[in-house]
Amino acid sequence: MKIAILGAGISGMALAQKLIQGGLDAADVTLFEASHRAGGLCASKTVDGYTYDETGGHILFSKNKPVMDWIIDEAGGRDAFTWNDRNTKIRFEDRWVHYPFENGIGDLPDEANFECVSGYVKAWHERKASGSEAPDDFANWIEWRFGPGICDHFMRPYNEKIWKRDLAEVTSGWVAGRVPDAPIEDVLRASIGIRTEGYTHQSKFAYPMNGGFQAITDGFALSLEENIRLSTPVTDVRQVGETWHVNGEQFDRVVNTVPMNLVPDFLEGMPADAASAMRELSNNQISCFLIALDREEHPDLSWVYLPHHNQGPANRITYMSNYSPNNAPTGKTSFLCEVTSPGGGAYPDGSLADEVVDGMAHAGLLAKDEVLFTDRTDTRWAYIVYDHPFEARKAAALEYAESIGLDLLGRFGRYDYHNSDQCVIEAEKMADALLSDAKRG
Ligand SMILES: Cc1cc2nc3c(=O)[nH]c(=O)nc-3n(C[C@H](O)[C@H](O)[C@H](O)COP(=O)(O)OP(=O)(O)OC[C@H]3O[C@@H](n4cnc5c(N)ncnc54)[C@H](O)[C@@H]3O)c2cc1C
Incomplete structure (x- = not known):
């Protein structure tokens, strides 16, 4: 079974590795990559001896130990990494506030501390007394969840900086599992200065010793040199009978990891509604x-x-x-x-x-x-951006892709809010499915 993988970020490369390690002939796996280098969002850059991660600060951690170990092995082994204790803070005027904010309110000036704790208690009581449902827009959700003090001092200004829009335009659905949910006792303790930890799963993280975060994807790319076509943007994908043609070359299956917004530019014959659903994902x-x-x-x-x-x-x-x-x-x-x-x-x-x-x-x-x-x-x-039309657009995009047998994978290839370890987890699942299809013939 010949497989074309569109994009050689960590999702595409992990999929290729897993397919080959699972027994597919390496000659049957081809990655098309627009850039002159593999790695996508894991890119790093060195300027005059200073290295930084081009798309934002990246650290390597995973709740899934076998996946963490596999990534580390692919990227040169444990000695190729530094092992760091996470120490994150919020800057509040001239103070350092413990992160997450609701576990750090004892670090605030007294008045702000009081506003935060009293608002949190009132919001907590209001939720318990009324049994109110979580609001579905993010602006109301943060007020409902944290109360006005934490909202004004941290949640609203911080989120406005990141999302660059009225927070009412963003849904609250994306926060589940992402915004820590501090028990009220912890917030009360924090307010009077008893230290509580709100967020422990990234307490230790790995980072490549040399070359920035990109050293990880460089490690993946090393054994895929024969498979990755660099500087080769995908421009034309079409179904021809039972097969696919990618830039004119024939394959049995195609897995897309390129941002879905771009798929209608190269996928032949998309219906207008599916094309606009993909293009308008925010x-x-x-x-x-x-x-x-x-x-x-x-x-x-x-x-x-x-x-x-x-x-x-x-x-x-x-x-x-x-x-x-x-x-x-x-x-x-x-x-x-x-x-x-x-x-x-x-x-x-x-x-x-x-x-x-x-x-x-x-x-x-x-x-x-x-x-x-x-x-x-x-x-x-x-x-x-989880704006209100997002779920409907994504559902329409996935439904169309499924109807034609186009596989989607990755942070923007499928619009799943994944870190690199989760990209690897999803790639492994997809490799298993493709390998069992290949066995069935
Ligand atoms: C600010 C920020 C912080 C992050 N922090 C972390 C972190 O701390 N830890 C962590 O593990 N993860 C982190 N991530 C997430 C991580 O970077 C991504 O999950 C991961 O890199 C996504 O990989 P991907 O392969 O799915 O997509 P991408 O890396 O986007 O790969 C897609 C590839 O497709 C290529 N492409 C585009 N158009 C075409 C075309 N027409 N033809 C061919 N190829 C094309 C691109 O060049 C790219 O190489 C962070 C991301 C951001 C933005």
Whole structure:
């Protein structure tokens, strides 16, 4: 069975590896990749000895140990990684607030602490007393869930920075399992300064010793050199009888990992409603900034959230040189700063780097004379936006793909909000299904 995989990010490459390791002839697996390098969103860049992750701060962790072990083996083994304790904080004026916010409210100034805890208790009581359903828009959901104090001091400004739209346009469905659900006792404890942990599953993470997060996908690509066609965008996919043609070449099956919005550009004969369902799936972009610093040491932090507008346009800052000593030259340090924008391909203009640096200086994270240089990378697909039409559009897109036997996989190839480990988990499931189809003939 000849399989074409569209896109050589971690989803496409994990699928290829699993197919070959599962017994499919390597000559029957072809990956088409538009870029000159494999890895997709796992890309990293090195500028004058400073390495950063181009699409935003990436760490490797997984609740699934066999998958974590498999990724690490594919990427050079445990010694190729640093092992870090996660230490994340929220910057609030000149204070460090423990993350997640509701477990850190004891770190706030007294008045803000009081507003947060009293709002949380009232919201909790209101939910219990009325048995009210969770609101389906995110703006009302955060107020319903956390009360006005936490909403005003963190949740609303932070989420407005990330989503770049009125939060009423976003649904609350995506938060399940993503926004920690702190028991009220923990919030009361936190308010009076008793430390509680709200979020432990990424408490330790791995990061490549050399080459940034991309070293992981470079490891995957190494054994797929014969299979990956770099700089080969997919331009034409069509069904011909029982087979598929991709850029004119014949295959038995096609798995798409390219952002679904682009599929109607190359898939022959799509009905208009399915094509617009795919095209209109909503996403946010990201602009990432490396800030190279003339500073010897950082505080022991992994990343910090900047919820407030006077902290500049970045919503999150990664202490990039803390992840691996090789992410910056000896005796120097670096930051990676993330700024999102609405999808569509237009990015904020060139003064953004200055605004990021000014905001960080205002937040007390750097002095402007420490900055040696900055570097910027823009990425078109970064976050899925769960707006109200999302579920219906995705259902229509999946239904059409299924009806023609086109397999979909990946963060934007299927619009599943996955980290790289989850991409591998899904790739493994798809490989199993394809291998059993191949056996059946
Ligand atoms: C800000 C941010 C932070 C993240 N943090 C983490 C983290 O800490 N840990 C973690 O594990 N994951 C993290 N992720 C998620 C992770 O990056 C993704 O889940 C993963 O890289 C997605 O891989 P993919 O193969 O599904 O898609 P992609 O990487 O998008 O791969 C799709 C591929 O298709 C190619 N392509 C596009 N158009 C065409 C075409 N016409 N023809 C051929 N090829 C084409 C692209 O070049 C790309 O290589 C983060 C993501 C973001 C944006």
